[in-house]
Amino acid sequence: MFLALRELRAARGRFALMGAVVALIxxxxxxxxxxxxxxxxxxxxxxRALPADRIAFSAHAGTDFARSGVDPATAAGMAAxxxxxxxxxGVTITRxxxxxxxxxxxxxxxxxxxxxxxxxxxxxxxVVVSRGLADDGVRVGDTLVIDRxxxxxxxxxxxxxxxxxxxxxxxxxxxxxxxxxxxSGPREYSAVALKTGDRADVAALDRRFGTRTVARDAAFAAAxxxxxxxxxxxxILVFLYxxxxxxxxxxxxxxxxxxxxxxxxxxxxxxARRRLLGHTMLQAALVVVGASxxxxxxxxxxxxxxxxxxxxxxPPGTLLGTVAxxxxxxxxxxxxxxxxxxxxxxxxxxxxxx
Amino acid sequence: MTVRTTADLALESVTxxxxxxxxxxxxxxxxxxxxxPGRLTALVGPSGSGKSTLLAVAGALLRPAxxxxxxxxxxxxxxxxxxxxxxxxxxxxxxxxSGNLLPGLTALDQVLAIGHLNGRRVSGLRDxxxxxxxxxxxxxxxxxxxxxxxxxxxxxxxLARALVLEPAVLLVDEPTAAVDRSQAAGLAALLGDAxxxxxxxxxxxxxxxxxxxxxxxxxxxxxxxxxQRPRP
Ligand SMILES: Nc1ncnc2c1ncn2[C@@H]1O[C@H](COP(=O)(O)OP(=O)(O)OP(=O)(O)O)[C@@H](O)[C@H]1O
Ligand SMILES: [Mg+2]
Numbered sequence: 292m293f294l295a296l297r298e299l300r301a302a303r304g305r306f307a308l309m310g311a312v313v314a315l316i317x318x319x320x321x322x323x324x325x326x327x328x329x330x331x332x333x334x335x336x337x338x339r340a341l342p343a344d345r346i347a348f349s350a351h352a353g354t355d356f357a358r359s360g361v362d363p364a365t366a367a368g369m370a371a372x373x374x375x376x377x378x379x380x381g382v383t384i385t386r387x388x389x390x391x392x393x394x395x396x397x398x399x400x401x402x403x404x405x406x407x408x409x410x411x412x413x414x415x416x417x418v419v420v421s422r423g424l425a426d427d428g429v430r431v432g433d434t435l436v437i438d439r440x441x442x443x444x445x446x447x448x449x450x451x452x453x454x455x456x457x458x459x460x461x462x463x464x465x466x467x468x469x470x471x472x473x474x475s476g477p478r479e480y481s482a483v484a485l486k487t488g489d490r491a492d493v494a495a496l497d498r499r500f501g502t503r504t505v506a507r508d509a510a511f512a513a514a515x516x517x518x519x520x521x522x523x524x525x526x527i528l529v530f531l532y533x534x535x536x537x538x539x540x541x542x543x544x545x546x547x548x549x550x551x552x553x554x555x556x557x558x559x560x561x562x563a564r565r566r567l568l569g570h571t572m573l574q575a576a577l578v579v580v581g582a583s584x585x586x587x588x589x590x591x592x593x594x595x596x597x598x599x600x601x602x603x604x605x606p607p608g609t610l611l612g613t614v615a616x617x618x619x620x621x622x623x624x625x626x627x628x629x630x631x632x633x634x635x636x637x638x639x640x641x642x643x644x645x
Numbered sequence: 646m647t648v649r650t651t652a653d654l655a656l657e658s659v660t661x662x663x664x665x666x667x668x669x670x671x672x673x674x675x676x677x678x679x680x681x682p683g684r685l686t687a688l689v690g691p692s693g694s695g696k697s698t699l700l701a702v703a704g705a706l707l708r709p710a711x712x713x714x715x716x717x718x719x720x721x722x723x724x725x726x727x728x729x730x731x732x733x734x735x736x737x738x739x740x741x742x743s744g745n746l747l748p749g750l751t752a753l754d755q756v757l758a759i760g761h762l763n764g765r766r767v768s769g770l771r772d773x774x775x776x777x778x779x780x781x782x783x784x785x786x787x788x789x790x791x792x793x794x795x796x797x798x799x800x801x802x803x804l805a806r807a808l809v810l811e812p813a814v815l816l817v818d819e820p821t822a823a824v825d826r827s828q829a830a831g832l833a834a835l836l837g838d839a840x841x842x843x844x845x846x847x848x849x850x851x852x853x854x855x856x857x858x859x860x861x862x863x864x865x866x867x868x869x870x871x872x873q874r875p876r877p
Contacts, residue, residue, distance in 0.1 A: 293761040294747075301749020301790075553747050559706060561734025562762045563727065637706050640741045641697040641818055 294557075295570040299577065302546075306578050309542040313535065313582035314589065317617040320531045321590020324613055325605035327524035330457075333602035334520065335511040337398060337421070337453035337460035342407055343484035345493065346380070347504040354505055354513040356382035360479040365500045369483050372499075374491040378406035379480035381468040384458050384515075390433040395424060397435070398455040401468020401480070408484055410450040415464045417447030423459030425449045426599070435461070437471055456515030457602070535617055536624030539579060543628040547571070551635045559637035571632045572625070579621035580614075587614040651717035651736065652813040652846040654703060655679035659712030661698050672698045673709070676869065680848055682813075685840040687857045688850040690866030696850035697818055699866070703848065704737050704816045705729040717813065734762050738807030742819035745803035746791040752778060752798075753787040756806045763810060770809070777805035781835055797828025801835065808839055815839060815847040821856055833859035 299306055332339075347369065352359030361379070369377035381401030388394055402408040410419045420429050429435060433446045444467060453460040463471065469478065485504065487493060493504045512518050547554070557567060587610050594605045605613075661673040672695040680686050688696045701707035702714055705721050713720045721732050733739075746755050756774040757767045778787050781801040791799055800820055807815055817836065821829035837859040840847040849856055857863055 293767045294758055297750050297754050297758075298747070301747075552744055556741075556744060556747070557762065558730070559733070559741075560739060560759060560762055561730045561732070561737075563730055563734075566762065638701055640739075640744065641701050641706065 292573065295573040295577075298550075298570075299574055305546070306574075309539070310578050310582035310585070312538055312542075313579055313617070313621055314586035316531055316535050316538065317583040317586025317614060318589035318593070319586075320528060320535075320617055321587055321605060321610060321613045322593050322603075323524055323527050323531070324609055325590060325594050325603045327521065327528070328604040328606075328609065329602035330520045330524070331517070332452075332604055333454045333457050334514045334517045335455065337400060337455040338507065338510055338514065340451065340453045340460075341380075341484055341507060343378075343380075343486055344507055345485040345487055345504050346507055346510050347377075347483040347485060347496070347500070347502040348510075349482075350501050350503050352503070354510040356481040356510075356513070359482050361481070361483050361502065362477065362479055365502065366480060366483050368500055369485065369496060369502075372491075372496055374488045375496065376407060376486040377483050378403050378408055379465055380408060380482050380484045381465060381472065382455065382481045383468065383472050384456060385471055386438045388436045388438060389427060389429050390435075391428055393428055394438075395427050395429070395435075396458040397424070397437070398458040398460045399437075399468055399471045400455075400460050400462045401465045401471075402462055404464050407486065410448060410462045412448030413462055413464065414447050416444070416467060417463075418444040418467070419448035419450050419462040420446055421450050421454065421460045421462075422452035423454055424461060427459075440470060440473055442467075442470055456517075532616065532620050535620040536627070538624065539575070539621040540624030540627045543571070543575060543625040544631070547628050547631045552639075554632060555635040555637050555639045558633070558635060559640040564633040567632050568629055571629065572622075575622055575625035579625065580618045583614045583617040583621065586617065587611075650682055650813070650844060652682035652844055653679070653715065653717055654814055654846045654848070655715040656699070656703060657713040657715065659702055659709045659714065661695070661702060661707065662710045663698070673702065675712070678864065678869070680846045681862065682844050682846045683840065683842065684861040685837055685847045685849065685859065686862045686864055687860035688848060688864050688866060689852070689857060690869075692852075694866035696866055700816050700818050700848065700850055703814075704739060705732050734759070735810075736813050738810070738812040738815045740800070740803045740807045740815070740817040740820055742822045745806075746799055748792075749790060751788050751790055752783060752794065752802045752805075755791075755802050756809050759806050759810060765810075773809055774805075777809040778802070780808070780838075781805045782831075795828070797824045797832065800824055800828075800832055804832070804835055804839065811845075813845060815845055817847070817849040817851075819850055819852070821851065821853045826855070829853055830855045832856075837861075 348359040349361055366379040383399045385397050385399055387397045404413045404415055413419045418435055429446055431446050435444045435446055497504050591610055594603050597603050656676055656678045658675040659673050660675055663670050663672050690696055702709050714722050753774055756777055757770055760770040761767055778784055781804050783801050820832055833856045
């Protein structure tokens with residue numbers, strides 16, 4: 292401990308520089324993680340909030356609500372199947388205007404007001420808006436005008452925060468949803484939400500009704516923007532996790548080469564290899580873990596400064612995970628250089644080669 | 646036969662070969678030499694005669710091609726690297742020509758560092774370290790870092806560090822080579838003080854008349870080589 296700390300203090304400028312780089316990387320990882328989670332929530336939180344465990348789409352629609360269409364007979368047939376609770380679901384993104392004339396995007400979720408998907412307070416002709424619309428000034432008692440068709444829907448409740456494809460959700464009855472969808476074809480829902488027990492034979496249902504049933508979370512991928520955003524953000528994270536060990540590794544490689552003479556001196560004076568390794572690892576741990584924690588705090592501060600206007604979500608668990616992951620990546624980088632710590636030759640102390 | 650002490654240091658038919666191929670040189674050739682505890686031995690001889698090499702062999706820094714190095718009666722040549730490092734830190738004090746000090750550490754910390762390498766609690770060594778600095782006349786420089794010390798002062802810090810744990814053997818290579826004349830005389834006197842009446846074996850390789858003057862015995866490497874049996 293003694294020598295490790297004294298060396299750290301003696302070279303505090305260099306360690307501070309390296310620490311600053313690690314802290315910035317950790318902060319960036321935290322911020323990117325926060326946006327990944329925040330944007331993800333903003334895209335699929337309405338789906339995640341559905342109290343269903345599976346969703347049945349029509350056969351060739353993939354998991355895309357816009358392309359899928361399920362007729363009422365299928366929905367009813369599924370609901371009648373043993374061991375399954377089923378209720379129709381309509382999903383359409385549209386535009387509306389609030390009482391104050393503010394234009395808003397609305398992800399209209401058509402649900403049966405008596406079914407298990409319905410939010411508290413939903414009526415046959417009203418709308419329950421999610422928190423995001425309430426933030427835009429929509430209040431219970433207001434009227435929301437659906438632009439294209441001029442439909443006026445009274446606001447009867449406010450549910451929690453839920454969004455689909457970066458658009459805040461609003462729950463309406465299936466009848467209202469049919470009007471919003473404004474399709475000239477036969478009556479159709481987007482999909483059927485299912486609550487299945489362990490005994491339910493989903494494959495048999497799909498064969499019987501010509502549907503394609505997936506787990507609720509598997510439907511996320513087709514939400515507008517979801518896959519693209521995740522690939523972008525995750526590739527940034529992957530690169531950061533590659534950069535972190537390389538930066539720390541390069542720093543410790545240079546640091547170790549620079550103090551080759553001192554390491555040779557310590558070896559000559561009889562320092563055990565284990566002690567020199569431990570001492571270098573301790574320095575790395577102090578700097579890397581400390582800097583990662585600072586970076587984590589920085590990311591949390593960024594999140595707090597952004598407020599609720601921006602889709603950013605960095606809960607304490609994720610933040611701690613980020614700090615730990617950057618620390619591990621950094622320590623792995625420093626471990627790459629450990630071999631050099633014990634390689635300086637103590638014989639170089641003799642004679643005038645210094 | 647005298648009583649054997651931990652300070653006994655003897656080389657028995659030690660041969661050291663440096664380099665390979667055309668650069669291959671036999672530096673020490675079946676050398677027999679023993680040093681007396683309580684006396685300061687000066688190793689003299691022309692440059693390249695093997696003084697530093699002898700110190701390296703005696704100090705368990707270099708393994709000879711053959712021969713035995715007896716430290717307190719124990720041959721340290723066949724010991725493992727880890728055991729030889731342990732011998733170095735526990736039983737031998739070293740002082741090199743230059744580069745003795747760790748950058749950025751105060752004189753006091755330099756002395757404490759050797760205790761740390763020995764697994765001692767540094768807090769328990771502060772008094773001994775301060776006393777060691779005092780004994781080399783540097784009590785007033787305890788808080789100074791290497792770049793704030795003169796060449797002679799640095800060497801005295803190195804001597805304080807070499808002595809603080811009271812090693813049985815003190816090995817010194819050209820202590821005054823990078824030091825001016827007036828400092829050299831002071832260092833030579835300190836070396837003498839470090840040995841006499843303390844039962845410690847001390848060997849110093851030097852070209853400096855002031856150091857030779859302070860020594861109790863002088864071993865001339867050139868004479869040793871010449872006096873040995875001819876090579877086969
Ligand atoms: N690593 C090495 N490889 C090859 N030869 C070496 C090596 N180290 C030392 N030598 C040779 O060994 C001989 C003895 O070197 P040593 O350093 O012991 O001499 P010295 O008496 O200490 O000299 P000086 O008074 O200049 O310090 C020299 O001829 C030197 O060239
Ligand atoms: Mg020499």
